[in-house]
Amino acid sequence: MKTVLVDDIIDARPFGAFQLLVFAVCFLIALMDGANIQTMGLSAPLIAADLKLGAAQLGPVFAGSEFGFMLGALAFGPLADRLGRKTILVFCTLLFGCASLATVHAASFPSLLLLRVVTGIGLGGAAPCFVSLTTEYVAERLRARVAALLWAAIPAGGVIAGFLGSQLIPAYGWKAMFYVSGGVPVLAALLVVLLVPESIRFLLSTGRQGRRTERILARLGMRDTATNGVRYVTHEVETRGLPLSLLFRDGRSSFTSLLWLAMFLNFLALIAVLAWTSTLLRSVGMSVADASIVMAWNNVGGMIGVAAAGKLMEKLGTYRFLAAVLATGALVVAATGVAAPDTTLCSICSGLAGLFVGGATSGLIAIAAMGYPTAIRSTGVGWALAAGRLGGATGPLLVGALVAGGHGVAQTFGLIGVPALLAGVAMLLMQRSGPSLDAADPSMALH
Numbered sequence: 001m002k003t004v005l006v007d008d009i010i011d012a013r014p015f016g017a018f019q020l021l022v023f024a025v026c027f028l029i030a031l032m033d034g035a036n037i038q039t040m041g042l043s044a045p046l047i048a049a050d051l052k053l054g055a056a057q058l059g060p061v062f063a064g065s066e067f068g069f070m071l072g073a074l075a076f077g078p079l080a081d082r083l084g085r086k087t088i089l090v091f092c093t094l095l096f097g098c099a100s101l102a103t104v105h106a107a108s109f110p111s112l113l114l115l116r117v118v119t120g121i122g123l124g125g126a127a128p129c130f131v132s133l134t135t136e137y138v139a140e141r142l143r144a145r146v147a148a149l150l151w152a153a154i155p156a157g158g159v160i161a162g163f164l165g166s167q168l169i170p171a172y173g174w175k176a177m178f179y180v181s182g183g184v185p186v187l188a189a190l191l192v193v194l195l196v197p198e199s200i201r202f203l204l205s206t207g208r209q210g211r212r213t214e215r216i217l218a219r220l221g222m223r224d225t226a227t228n229g230v231r232y233v234t235h236e237v238e239t240r241g242l243p244l245s246l247l248f249r250d251g252r253s254s255f256t257s258l259l260w261l262a263m264f265l266n267f268l269a270l271i272a273v274l275a276w277t278s279t280l281l282r283s284v285g286m287s288v289a290d291a292s293i294v295m296a297w298n299n300v301g302g303m304i305g306v307a308a309a310g311k312l313m314e315k316l317g318t319y320r321f322l323a324a325v326l327a328t329g330a331l332v333v334a335a336t337g338v339a340a341p342d343t344t345l346c347s348i349c350s351g352l353a354g355l356f357v358g359g360a361t362s363g364l365i366a367i368a369a370m371g372y373p374t375a376i377r378s379t380g381v382g383w384a385l386a387a388g389r390l391g392g393a394t395g396p397l398l399v400g401a402l403v404a405g406g407h408g409v410a411q412t413f414g415l416i417g418v419p420a421l422l423a424g425v426a427m428l429l430m431q432r433s434g435p436s437l438d439a440a441d442p443s444m445a446l447h
Contacts, residue, residue, distance in 0.1 A: 006204055009220060011139040015146075018219045019137050023146065025196050026130035027153045028188045029093055032181060033123050034157025036100060037274050038299065039181045040065065040116070042165040042292055043174035045279060047112065050174075057109055059400025062275040064113050066267075066393035068120020069127075070386045076125030077382015078244070080132065085378060086198045089129035090189050096122025097185030104175040122185075124389060128382035135369045136199040136377070137220075144366040148310030151362035155302025155354055158274070162296030166289050205375055246376045247383065255371060256380070258430040263364055263388035265423035266326065270357050272395030272416045273298065273333060277350065280409050284341040294346045298358075301351035305359020310366055319431035322363045326424035329356030330417035337413025357420050364388075391419070 044058055053061070072092065080088040099119040106112040134150050135143045161177065168176045200216045247256045277298065278291040286294070305325075313321060332352040339345035365381070372380030395416070402412050 006200055006217075007140075009217070010137065010201075011141070013139065013221060015138060015142060016221065018221070022137050022196055023134050023150065025188065025191045026089075026134045027150055028191070029089070029126055029130050029185065030150055030153035031157040031160070032097075032185045032188065033127065034154035034159075034299065035161040035181050035184075036065070036096070036119065036123065036157075037154075037271070038158040038161035038295060039100075039165065039177045041275050041278050041295065042161070042169060042288075043177055044275075045282060045288070046169065046174040047106075051106070051109060051112065053109055056400060056404050058279065059397045061109075061113055061116055062271075062396035062400075063393040064116035065120035065123065066271055066389045066396070068117035068122075069124035069389035070120075070393060071117075072121035072124025072126075073128055073382040073386035073389060074124075075121075077128040077386070078379045079125075080129050080378035080382070081202075081376060084198050084202060085129045085133040085136075086192060086196060089126055089133065090192050092122045092125030092129065093185050093189040093192065094122075096120075096126065097182050097189065100178050100182030100185070103178045103182070120389070124382075124385065127385050128378045131365065131369055131381050132202075132378045133196070133199050136201045143370055144313055145310035147366040147369040148313075148362040149307055151365050152303050152307040154361075155299040155306060155358050158299030159296055159303055162292050162299055166292035166296070169292075170289065244379065244383065247372070247380055252371070255430065256383075258426050259364065259368060259371070259384050260387035262322075262423045262426040262430070263384050264391035264394075265419040265426065266357065266360055266364060266391070267388035268391035268395040268398075269329070269333060269416055269418075269420040269423075270361060270395075271389075271392035272399045273336075273353060273357065275396045276399045276403075276412075276416075277336070280337075280403075280412060281340055281346060284409055286341045286343065286346075290343045294343065294350045297347040297351040298354040301354030301356075302358025302361075303354075305355040305357075306362030309359045309363040313363055313366065318363070318367065319427045322360050323424040323427040323431075325356050325360045325363070326420050326427065329353060329360060330419075330421035330424070332356060333417035333420060334414040337408075337410035340409050340413075360420075360423070361388075395419075 040062065044061065047053070047061075048058060076088050076092055096119045099115050099122060103112070103115045103119070106115055131147060131150060135147050138146045161181070164180070165177055168180075197216045197219070198212065200213055200220075203213055203216075274295070278288075278295055281291045281294060282288065332349050336346055336349040336353060339349050364384070368381045368384040369377065399412060399416065402415065407415075
C-alpha cells in the first residue's frame with residue numbers, strides 16, 4: 001500500500017482559493033469576537049442607565065464575558081481535539097450569537113451578567129477552533145502569518161463596531177448593536193456548516209480516512225484522490241494521555257508556563273483598555289460620539305499591529321521583538337490618561353496602544369499555533385487563550401476597584417500599562433529558557 005504524507009501536500013501548495021475560503025469564514029467569526037467586546041464597551045453607560053446599575057457593577061459585567069471565555073476555551077479546546085474543530089466551532093458560534101441576541105432582553109444585573117458569561121463561553125470555545133482549523137490547512141511556512149492575520153479580525157471587528165456604534169447608538173439605541181453582533185455569528189455558523197470541511201490533519205491523526213478525506217483532498221487540488229491502495233497520513237504521531245498534561249511534556253513545560261503568563265498579563269491590559277476607556281473618558285467630559293471615535297482608533301491600530309505581527313516575526317524573530325512591542329505598548333497606554341480629555345491626542349495614543357498591545361496579542365497567538373502539534377493544538381491554543389482571558393476578566397475588575405477607590409484617569413491608565421510591561425519581561429525569560437521558535441524556521445516548532 002502506498003503511503004502519502006498529507007503534510008507535504010499542504011506544504012507544497014500555495015495559499016489558494018480553498019484556503020482563502022476557510023480563512024474568510026473563520027475571519028468572520030473572529031471579527032464578531034472583536035465587535036462583541038467593543039459593543040459592550042460602548043453600550044455599558046447606556047445599559048447601566050437603563051438597568052440602574054452602579055459603577056461597581058460594571059466591572060463584573062465587563063469581566064463576565066472574559067470569565068466565560070476562559071471557561072469556554074478550557075472546556076471546548078480539548079473537546080475540539082477529541083470531537084473535531086468544525087463541530088465545536090459551529091456549536092460555540094451559535095451559542096455566542098444567540099446569547100448576544102438575548103442580551104437586548106436583559107432586565108436586571110443578574111440576567112445581564114449571566115448572558116455576558118454565556119456569550120464569553122461561546123467565544124472562548126470558538127477561538128481555538130478557528131485558529132486550529134485555519135492554520136492546519138496552510139503550509140507550515142505561512143502558519144505564523146496566517147494566525148496573525150486571522151487575529152487581526154478581532155480589532156477589525158472593534159473598528160467596525162466603533163464606527164457603527166457612533167451612528168447606530170445615537171439613532172437607534174444600544175440594542176441595535178447587539179442585534180448586529182448576535183445576528184452575524186448565526187449566519188457565520190451556517191457558512192461553516194455549508195462551506196468549511198473538518199481539518200484533514202485532525203481526521204488523519206484520529207484514524208478517520210475515507211470519502212471525507214477524498215473530498216477534502218480534491219478541494220486541495222489533488223487530481224487523484226482515491227484512497228483505495230493509498231494510505232494518507234500526517235507526520236504528527238498519536239499522543240496518549242490527558243491533553244493538558246501533554247502541554248508540559250517533551251520540553252514544553254517552560255514554554256507553556258511563560259506563554260500562559262504573557263497571555264494573562266497582555267490580555268489584562270488589553271481588555272481593561274477596551275472595556276474601560278470609553279467610560280473613563282466620558283468621566284472627564286468626553287461625549288459618547290468622541291469616545292466611540294477614540295476606541296475605533298484603538299482598533300484601527302490593533303488591526304494594523306496584528307496584521308503585521310506575523311510578517312515582522314518572520315523577519316525580526318519572536319521573543320525580543322514582542323518584548324519591545326509590549327514595553328512600547330505600556331508607555332502609550334499610560335500616555336492616554338495624560339492626554340485626556342483631548343479627543344485628538346487620545347485618539348493618537350489609543351491608536352498606538354492598539355498597534356502595540358493588540359499587535360503583541362496576535363504574536364502570542366501565533367506562538368501558540370506554531371508551538372504545539374496537531375494532536376494537542378486546540379488544547380494548547382485554548383488553554384493559552386484561557387490564561388489570557390483570565391487576565392482579561394481580572395483587568396476590568398481591577399480597574400473598577402481603582403475607579404471606586406477614587407483614582408484619577410491619568411493614574412488609572414498608568415497602572416493599566418504595567419501588566420503589558422511585565423508581559424514583555426516574560427518574553428525575555430522565554431527567550432532565555434524556552435526553545436527557539438523563529439517563525440521563519442518551522443522546523444523549530446515544538447513537536
